[in-house]
Amino acid sequence: QQPVQSPQAVILREGEDAVINCSSSKALYSVHWYRQKHGEAPVFLMILLKGGEQKGHDKISASFNEKKQQSSLYLTASQLSYSGTYFCGTENTGNQFYFGTGTSLTVIP
């Protein structure tokens, strides 16, 4: 039931771009994206509710392909503050909310 994310880890230099993918074997009603810094709780970034919808948050945006049961998170012109572990979260049926396996992102100067 847990969505699968790829890649598991990525290292970027400041200013570079990254894409994180989230794939589910179950039909999706919505997709959330969260970022977690080491030793802290996950923090909400954005939610996507409709198939094909793209949302943006500063230089971070995401897309949701309902048919393919996939979502992607796009980070452009990465900053040091973007470092952390990114999780997608998905709600399918029965009000169960599952998180993906996580992607560790490290931005270096």
Added chain:
Amino acid sequence: NAGVTQTPKFRVLKTGQSMTLLCAQDMNHEYMYWYRQDPGMGLRLIHYSVGEGTTAKGEVPDGYNVSRLKKQNFLLGLESAAPSQTSVYFCASQRLGANTGELFFGEGSRLTVL
């Protein structure tokens, strides 16, 4: 406004001991969740509740029990702790309608079972 509060934040148990983790939220949210987080495994759903008096199993419920006697509180119990339950536990709440809003997380509870 406290948001979601978890107690205790740290606990060390011996194998076979029991304990209860308390999650309290002051946002009048209907949905509450308990997750455990282990390295490389992400956040895995243990149990969840869609309202006062209701609970349901998630993907890793074995060894845990929960109760939601009051809307603002969601308790996670370990009846007989095992070393495999060493983990960081996160509670989260969400307002009615899982499609409509973000999850708000507590700060986490780090449990070690020796």
